[in-house]
Amino acid sequence: MHHDDDAHLHEVDADAVFALTRPDRKLLTLYVIYSLMTTVAFPFAFLPLYFRFITLRYRFDKEGVAVSYGLLWRRESYLTFARIQDIHVSRNIFERWLGLGTVQIQTASGSASAEESIVGVRQFNEIRNFLYARMRGHFASTQPAPLDEILAGIRDELRAVRQLVEERRRV
Amino acid sequence: MYEWLKRLILPLLKVEERQPVPPAGRHEMFRVFRACPAYLAYNLLFWKLYAVLWALGVLAGSVLLLVISVWFIPLIVLLVGIATFKASVFYATTRLNYDMRWYVITERSLMIREGVWITREITLTFANAQNVRVKQGPLQRLFGFSNVELDTAGGGGGGGHEGSASTKPHHAVLRGLDEPAHVRDLILDQLRRHRTAGLGDPDEHPALDAALLREIRDEAQKLRRALADLPQG
Numbered sequence: 001m002h003h004d005d006d007a008h009l010h011e012v013d014a015d016a017v018f019a020l021t022r023p024d025r026k027l028l029t030l031y032v033i034y035s036l037m038t039t040v041a042f043p044f045a046f047l048p049l050y051f052r053f054i055t056l057r058y059r060f061d062k063e064g065v066a067v068s069y070g071l072l073w074r075r076e077s078y079l080t081f082a083r084i085q086d087i088h089v090s091r092n093i094f095e096r097w098l099g100l101g102t103v104q105i106q107t108a109s110g111s112a113s114a115e116e117s118i119v120g121v122r123q124f125n126e127i128r129n130f131l132y133a134r135m136r137g138h139f140a141s142t143q144p145a146p147l148d149e150i151l152a153g154i155r156d157e158l159r160a161v162r163q164l165v166e167e168r169r170r171v
Numbered sequence: 172m173y174e175w176l177k178r179l180i181l182p183l184l185k186v187e188e189r190q191p192v193p194p195a196g197r198h199e200m201f202r203v204f205r206a207c208p209a210y211l212a213y214n215l216l217f218w219k220l221y222a223v224l225w226a227l228g229v230l231a232g233s234v235l236l237l238v239i240s241v242w243f244i245p246l247i248v249l250l251v252g253i254a255t256f257k258a259s260v261f262y263a264t265t266r267l268n269y270d271m272r273w274y275v276i277t278e279r280s281l282m283i284r285e286g287v288w289i290t291r292e293i294t295l296t297f298a299n300a301q302n303v304r305v306k307q308g309p310l311q312r313l314f315g316f317s318n319v320e321l322d323t324a325g326g327g328g329g330g331g332h333e334g335s336a337s338t339k340p341h342h343a344v345l346r347g348l349d350e351p352a353h354v355r356d357l358i359l360d361q362l363r364r365h366r367t368a369g370l371g372d373p374d375e376h377p378a379l380d381a382a383l384l385r386e387i388r389d390e391a392q393k394l395r396r397a398l399a400d401l402p403q404g
Contacts, residue, residue, distance in 0.1 A: 085323040085341060086295035093288055096185040106340045108299075108324035114340060128294060137298020137365060138279060150384045157391035164398045 016123060017130040018060050026098040027120025028053050033094050058118060060130075065105075067116050077116055081134035083107045088114065089124050103127050173266055180263060184287060190273050191284045191292060204274040204354060209314040210347025211269040216310075218258075218265050225254045264288070274345045276354070278361055281321065283343055293343050298365040299323045303358050305351045317351035320344050321358065 031053055035046035051071045059066040068076035088104040095101055101124030104114035118127060132138060181188065190203055229250055236243035267287045275282040281300075283293045301324050307317040325341040348354050 085299045085325055086293060086343070088340070089292040089294075090286075091290050093184065096290070104340075106323070106325060108341075110325060111340075128292070132280070132294055132296075135296060135299075137296030147381060147384065150381065150388055154384065154388045154391055157388055157395060161391060161395045161398060164395060168398070168401065 012129045012133050013126060014130060017127055020060060020121065020123060020127075021058055023053065023056050023058070023120035024100060024122050026100055026122075027056075030094055030098055030100060030120060053120075056119075065116065065118070065131075067118065079105065079107055079116055081131060082136050084131060084135035087128055087131050087135070089128050091124070100124075103131070105131065173263070176263055177267065177270070180267070184267075186267070186271055186287060186290055187284075188271070191275055191282055198277040198279070200276070200278040202276045202357065204276065204345065204348065206269055206272045206347030207316050207349035209316045209349060211266070213311065213314045213316070213347070214265045214269065215262075218261050221261060222258045225258060229254050269347075272346070274354075276357060276361075278364075281343060281358070283345065285346075295321075295323055295343060297358070297361040300358070300362055300365075303355055303362070305355050307351075316347045316349050318344055318346050319348055319351050319354050319358070 028050070031046065031049040035042050035049060038045040052069050055071055055074075056069040057067070059068075063082075064078055064080040066076060066078040068074065085106045085108050088106070089101055090104065091101045099122055100120050101122075103118040103121065103124050105116045105118070107115045109115055118124075121127060232250060233247045236247055264287055268285070271285060271287055271290070273282075273284045275284075279298075280294060280296045283291075285291055301322045304320040304322075305317050306320060311317060321343045323341045323343075345354060
């Protein structure tokens with residue numbers, strides 16, 4: 001189990017996240033459980049989920065993350081880290097038993113559901129930390145803003161120059 | 172009794188009990204909030220209503236069945252058993268839901284962890300926040316707590332009942348706060364530090380070159396000195 005108490009203390013292990021391309025094998029177990037819950041509809045529920053599992057791919061790069069799946073109807077979505085609004089990590093009881101988690105990423109689009117879901121991963125905490133370190137607003141307040149001070153300095157200097165010149169004129 | 176039950180159930184539920192830590196980086200400010208006891212009392216009120224209704228229903232049903240025949244006794248026992256079980260599960264979930272509720276506020280981000288059956292962790296940065304609301308219903312007013320809600324940019328939601336409102340996208344709810352104004356002000360203070368629209372590219376501010384500006388200032392300074400040294404007339 002990945003329960004990292006000091007996750008906030010050490011650097012985010014970016015390489016581990018970049019290396020992630022497939023969901024955990026246990027996701028298939030999870031899909032079997034979901035499908036079993038539909039009882040008689042099991043084959044109909046399981047087949048799409050099975051194909052989703054075997055085609056599901058994740059790709060993390062420097063700017064964003066892509067999720068693709070689908071056998072006949074393929075879909076691939078890509079979103080940039082800088083556009084992330086909020087990150088939801090949700091785990092239902094089956095996911096917790098299997099040690100999995102779902103990371104849902106929201107951008108500022110109008111859709112009600114998550115723009116991208118990274119399902120069936122053990123490294124949900126790492127991914128959350130990874131995304132958090134790259135999402136918008138993370139560095140905004142960490143950078144000091146001395147620019148105002150400098151600009152005020154320029155203004156004061158110029159004002160002093162003007163006053164000097166005015167004094168000389170009067171003489 | 173509850174504590175004992177909790178020890179028994181928690182390993183089965185595999186819920187993380189510790190407070191959540193905001194990921195990555197040092198934090199100038201780090202505040203942890205929890206729902207107030209009044210929030211638990213408020214939720215337990217619903218449990219009490221539920222329990223009373225069930226008790227009345229089972230009692231009425233039992234009397235009715237006993238009037239018809241004594242042979243219904245096993246059925247009555249089963250009914251009472253089911254009712255008791257449902258009521259205790261409801262009770263345990265209410266208590267656990269209160270215990271498993273965490274709000275963490277840092278100078279950059281807000282993090283909420285909640286849930287028993289489904290655990291959810293919401294992480295968002297204040298740079299993305301759009302508005303803050305304090306909400307209080309009449310019953311909540313009676314108990315003396317409020318909810319603080321925070322929206323990020325982007326629509327959605329709409330549907331979904333009140334109970335799951337805190338899990339809607341672009342929406343975070345800090346439930347059951349007895350000092351909502353304090354938390355709201357704390358969040359607003361952080362929001363004021365980010366004067367952008369809460370949308371768009373990471374570099375909305377044109378990147379000013381500090382070195383260049385410093386040069387301008389130094390130039391102006393030299394100009395003033397030169398002028399001061401200028402011979403009169």
